[in-house]
Amino acid sequence: MRDNSEVRKHNKKKIRQELRKNIRASKQQMSNMTGLSVATCNTLLNEMESEGEVISEKSLTSKVGRSTSIYSLNEHYGLYLCLEFSIVKTKRVLTWNVMTIYEHVLERSVETHDFLDESMLLKVITDIRIKYPRICSISIGTPSIAEHNIIKYCDIPELEGSSFVKELSLPVAIENDMHLKAYGYFKAECVENEIVTLGLFSEHLLPGTSTIVKGHIIRGANQIAGLVGFLPFGISREELKTKFSSDSHLEFTAKSIVSIIVALNPHKMILCGDLLNLREVELLKTTCANSIPEEYLPTFVYVEDMEKYYVRGMFHRALEVSEEYEHH
Missing domain, CATH: 3.30.420.40 (ATPase, nucleotide binding domain)
Structure with a gap:
């Protein structure tokens, strides 16, 4: 069971998140958005204002001159x-x-x-x-x-x-x-329940991928989740680096992507890196379809600059x- 200070922090976080999304709100509007009582919103907003985290301004609510306080975050507080x-x-x-x-x-x-x-x-x-x-x-x-x-x-x-x-x-x-990069893409382009994988394929570097599952970064037990350069390609890591070049990478890139699709089944496969362009991504999708039925492939998206x-x-x-x- 959380103590009062923890509950207060949690409720302030709710208010902060709503003000980030909605920019301005009255106490009543904040109550509707957060599910907190008007009294609780009043107490916390007054406290946050006294600390400088939020600012308020009066706004007329009717023709008879009644006004209410409208709150917003102080953009330069933190x-x-x-x-x-x-x-x-x-x-x-x-x-x-x-x-x-x-x-x-x-x-x-x-x-x-x-x-x-x-x-x-x-x-x-x-x-x-x-x-x-x-x-x-x-x-x-x-x-x-x-x-x-x-x-x-x-x-x-x-x-x-x-x-x-x-x-x-x-x-x-x-x-x-x-x-x-994957987390930022998810925050900008995806809905809450989506699974998205980002794959980076650059010349003469071992490839890397990262997956976001419903808003959570998949890091693994010791942070190596997604390092597909560790896959057993049957050659040394140094030799593998030489395979990631403009004229020889397709086979190894496709195998890397297939391994991720089979393990995590993402909705979207975001691809970037200097080895790739729109044409290469279409080729990769075709190559991956040789291993996985096309109906089970994710949506392939090419992003030039992440x-x-x-x-x-x-x-x-x-x-x-x-x-x-x-x-x-």
Whole structure:
């Protein structure tokens, strides 16, 4: 049984979620949307207003001059830092966005480095927090396995073994980049009960997939769920990388996709990466139909650029880890 403080936090979360969706609401409207009593909404909204989290304005409700308070979230009360890093032709690319509760980007930066280790990342984050002291949580996307907020098997060798949680003293979510891209796509394009798998196929890199089942990221017991580069193709991992090239990848890409379809049976198969285009995706669908009857295949969707979904996935993880932190 939850104590009163837990119930209060849970009810505030309900109010916060409704204001994110509906932007503005009176106490009566909030009661209708959340199922909470008007009295409870009144108490919590007044408390959130006194703390600066919500703001109110008077609105006339009739011709006789009666007014009611209309509430909305204070967009700058809490900010969210979404930070990602990747490797492009040996260069380390660091991208970050400072975002509001309504997903508006206050500032975005893309930096290129020859070397990028934990101390450099911490300095970047510290500088951003000095500029934006209202940052309340951080989401970090990594091209790696992120096990218990520790970076493992990273494409950027100098970040191997890094973790930022203790040093940052605020809620932090470190997540595999594929998970975040798939999660962002789900949040933007899917309905609540859908299963969606994202597959990334890039030249001379081991492929990766990530699946969202009804809003939940499938990470597995130790975060390797979806790493189809570990499938037993009968050749070494280094040799497998060479097979993922423009003239030889179709067989291995199709086998990777078929394994995911058989195991998880998604509604949608989202495909991206520099090995693919619309024509390649149609070829893949035809090849997969040689193994699985076409009527059981998911909808194949090609997305050329996943960045907007990546940012959305990072934002939602930052939002979630902030709310999780409040309950501890």
